[in-house]
Amino acid sequence: MTDPFNPNLNTASLVPKDDDAARPQSQSTTSAASAAELASTKATLKAALRNYPDFPIPGIDFIDILPLFSAFDLHVSLIRALELQVLELNNGKAPDVIVGLEARGFLFGPSLALRLGSSFAPVRKPNKLPGPTVEAFYEKEYGRDCFQMQIDSIHKGQSVLIVDDIIATGGSALAARKLVEQLGGCLVGFLFILEIEELKGRQKLNAPVVTLLEFPKN
Numbered sequence: 637m638t639d640p641f642n643p644n645l646n647t648a649s650l651v652p653k654d655d656d657a658a659r660p661q662s663q664s665t666t667s668a669a670s671a672a673e674l675a676s677t678k679a680t681l682k683a684a685l686r687n688y689p690d691f692p693i694p695g696i697d698f699i700d701i702l703p704l705f706s707a708f709d710l711h712v713s714l715i716r717a718l719e720l721q722v723l724e725l726n727n728g729k730a731p732d733v734i735v736g737l738e739a740r741g742f743l744f745g746p747s748l749a750l751r752l753g754s755s756f757a758p759v760r761k762p763n764k765l766p767g768p769t770v771e772a773f774y775e776k777e778y779g780r781d782c783f784q785m786q787i788d789s790i791h792k793g794q795s796v797l798i799v800d801d802i803i804a805t806g807g808s809a810l811a812a813r814k815l816v817e818q819l820g821g822c823l824v825g826f827l828f829i830l831e832i833e834e835l836k837g838r839q840k841l842n843a844p845v846v847t848l849l850e851f852p853k854n
Contacts, residue, residue, distance in 0.1 A: 670720055670723075670724070671724075673716075673720065674717060674720045674721065674724070677713050677716060677717040677720075678717060678848065678849060680710070680713055681704060681710065681713060681714055681717060681848070681849060682849050684703045684704060684707070684710050685699055685700060685701060685703065685704070685849070686699070686700040686702075686703055687699055687700070688700060699830055699851070701740075701801055701829055701830065704829075705743060705744075711747075714744065714829075715744065715747050715748055715751050716751075717848060718744065718748050718751075718799075718827065718848060719748065719751050719752060721827060721846055721848055722748070722752060722797060722827060724846075725797075725824065725825055725827070725844060725846050726795075726797070726824050726825075729795075730752035730753055730754050731752070731754055731794075731795040731796055731797040731824045732754060732755065732794035732795045732796065733749075733754055733755050733756070733757050733789075733790055733794050733795070733796045733797070733821065734746075734748055734749040734752070734754045734755070734756050734757070734796075734797055734799060735756075735757045735758075735759060735785075735789075735790075735796055735797065735798045735799065735812060735815075735816060736756060736757075736758055736759065736798075736799050736800070737759045737783070737798070737799070737800040737808055737809070737812055738758065738759060738760045738761055738764075738783075740800065740801035740802075741758075741759070741799050741800040741801065742758065743801065744799070744801075744829075745758075745799050748799065754797075757785060757786075757789035757790055758785070758789075759783045759784070759785055759811075759812050759815060760783065760784055760785075761781070761782070761783065761784070762782050762784055764784070765784055765785070765786050766786075767786055767787075767788075768786070768787045769784040769785060769786055769787060770784065770785055770787055770815055770818045770819060771783065771784045771815075772811040772812075772814035772815050772818070773811065774807040774808055774810060774811035775807050776807065781808075782811075783808065783811045783812060783815060784815075785815045785819065787819065789819070790816060790819040790820065790821040791819075791820070791821075792819070792820030792821075793820060793821075793822060794820075794821050794822065795821070795822050795824050796816050796821040796822060796823050796824060797823075797824045797825060797826070797827055798812045798813065798816065798823070798825075798826045798827070799826070799827045799828070800812075800826075800828055801828065801829050801830065802828055802829065802830040802831065802832065803826070803828045803830075803831045803832070803837045803838060803845065803847070804832045804835050804837055805835050805837045805840075806835075806836075806837025806838060806839070806840040806841055807837075807840070809826055809837065809840075809841055810840050810841060813826075813841065813843065823843050824844070825843050825844030825845060825846060826838075826841055826843060826844070826845045826846065827846050827848070828845070828846070828847050828848065829847070829848045829849060830847065830848075830849055830851070831847040831850070
């Protein structure tokens with residue numbers, strides 16, 4: 637039997653034999669194996685991205701992440717890489733809640749939550765969620781915008797990871813953090829697939845920020 641998140645792994649081999657029990661795998665060996673797997677998977681994912689110069693306006697290089705979802709193998713690899721990144725960030729523990737930002741945080745947030753055994757809570761624009769909500773405002777280029785969450789989506793004291801596809805100015809991510817705090821959640825950090833480093837959005841967040849795929853400036 638194989639694990640779809642690691643097709644090369646035969647799960648039958650994970651059942652310890654008599655002599656295996658006497659030789660437990662060290663934590664350092666396990667960590668090294670996970671780090672090697674993560675590095676290899678990141679390289680595969682990065683190679684699959686598409687770059688569109690001058691989109692949506694001249695001077696902007698748009699990196700398209702949608703190919704990571706259009707192929708089954710890449711989608712599986714993406715969720716596996718995100719899982720490894722979360723466990724590395726949070727000392728091997730899954731957070732209680734994955735919070736995904738509208739809209740592209742919805743592409744992978746639920747799948748990641750399912751893989752980790754966490755619940756998923758959406759952050760949405762106004763008038764999209766029924767029932768009582770909390771809200772937080774943030775600044776955009778042409779004015780203010782607002783995010784909302786249902787009041788029962790996070791319970792006091794739960795550990796929370798916020799995810800989205802990209803961090804730019806950090807305004808929307810900061811609003812999500814404010815919502816988590818209003819609901820009494822304990823923020824573990826932020827996880828993004830990509831980052832526009834020159835906008836320095838992570839400096840606003842005052843929490844651990846992890847970017848899965850890095851593109852250093854030349």
